[in-house]
Amino acid sequence: MDMKDLELQVRPMLIAGRGAEVEAMVRPLLASGTGPVTLWALLAQALRVQGRVLEARPIQEMLVDALPGHLSTRFDLAETLLLLGEFERGWREYAYRYSLAHTTRIERKVQRPRWDGRPIPGKTLLIHDEQGYGDTFQFMRMVAWAKEKSQANVILEINHETASLARRMKGFDAMTVRGELPPYFDVHAEMMSLPMIMGLKLSDLPGEPMPYLSALPERREQWRKRLAPYQGLKVAFLWAGRPTHFNDANRSMSLEMLAPLAQEGVTLFSVQKGPKEEQALNPPAAMGKHVVSLSPEIKDFEDTAAILMEVDLLISIDSSPVHLAGALGRPAWVMLPLLPDWRWLQKRDDTPWYPTVRLFRQTEWGQWGPVIDRVAGALAEFKKAKGQG
Incomplete structure (x- = not known):
């Protein structure tokens, strides 16, 4: 099998999270310690997909040394360094983020x-x-x-x-x-x-002032009245990101998967926007009485901010409302894939960016069930602490 055929074969495997299989295919071809750059790049990706980012780093550094002008290689290294919390070099390499397939449209010539x-x-x-x-x-x-x-x-x-x-x-x-x-x-x-x-530096975070965003008082009053009839714990939630995001398949899920969050004494307010928002208008039977869709009434981020100020908690995949909640100083729980975006770092359930945000991480690629079970357990405890359970 030539290099191009091998690459075509393993790319879909990497997207599907089958990093261990790709590693088993590639490592024997690199047993001598030398080999084509493409093979080393595939091995680095296979390790990252398995969550073994620290092992991928020296390979990525070798690739950058070998191909200093290859921007996507430098960007991959930047994401690894930032994920490991190595900000100094990570930010420098992150400067190479433009002119990639998914960033060309956002680059500005000033x-x-x-x-x-x-x-x-x-x-x-x-x-x-x-x-x-x-x-x-x-x-x-x-x-x-x-x-x-x-x-x-x-x-x-x-x-x-x-x-x-x-x-x-x-x-x-x-x-x-x-x-x-x-x-x-x-x-x-x-x-x-x-x-x-x-x-x-990491030690500079979260910085002052914190919070640094605020909701409009008049919008808060509107949403306070809208949510007032619902008793118990009020939880805003969303389960899917923007479909055009290059990593959306890795971070999003279906509404049905969140059924364990439908607990007595909890109202789940959908703030999902986009193609998936209609799922909450006809939720799974197990969730039905607990789910209220606010999505059709949300006109802009001012509405989202006001809702976040009036509910007890946001539960979400990695999405923009999570960052809005953190900037507002509101509690938010984030469900993260095994290989998360660089900003969430590794092996911690908090984030230096936002003191009010808590992280729930996958331990196996694509396996949301254990994550949701942990969130559901934490929700039950949160409900008790609030005197609702």
Whole structure:
């Protein structure tokens, strides 16, 4: 079998989480300690799929040394380093995140120099968001830090969907919405480049102020009235991410799988948006009386923020409302796949990014059942602690 045929055979296996099988196929071909770069890359991926990220790291470093201009290899290494909490080099490698198959559309060509982290009093710094809504909620905290360090006039350019929440945040002098022509600026920085520019360390998190976002009082009052008729524990939840996300199959599940959360004394309020939101309008019989769909009434993130302030808890897959809850200082439980996104680190049930967020991790690829059972048990305990059980 030639290299191309082997790669075509194992790619679907890696996507399906069959890393151990791929490792068994590839290792004998590398027994001498040498071999084609493609084989080493497949081995690194096979190890990552098994959750053996630390073992994959030296292979990825070797690949970057061999192929310094291969951006996807550098990006893979960045994700591994950040997942391991090695922020210093991780942020540097993360600068290679553009020009990949799934990032080309978000790269911006800005005809101004990037801010290098030094004070620039009297100058204007444009900070612009770049990726998903969750990324924006997570890294908004650094805008105020960048203003303090730069001593500059800061313009925040942000997507339309999160702009109203951002307007109530401190740390910038003016705001413009993505797609509009921004005012004049001297230097710029992508919001997710601020960690590299400012040398963000784990010990800097979560940082101040915390929380750094707030809900509109008038929206809170609307949702307080909407939820008032429901007794017991109020839990917002969602189970699926954006289908176009490159890793969505790894992080999402079906509503039916969350049946163990349907407990006496608990009302589950669906805040699911997108193609899967209709599932909550006709939930499985075992969940029926416990599920209330709020999705058709949610117009924007202001509604989501207000709901999160009025419920006791959010239970979710890795999604933007998790980051919104964390930024609001609200309790959230996140169900994570075996190989999670880099920001959740490894082998811990908390996160330095958000003091109010708790993590529930898979221990086997694709196996959500044990995760949901642990969440259901924790929910029963939470209910007792709240005096609802």
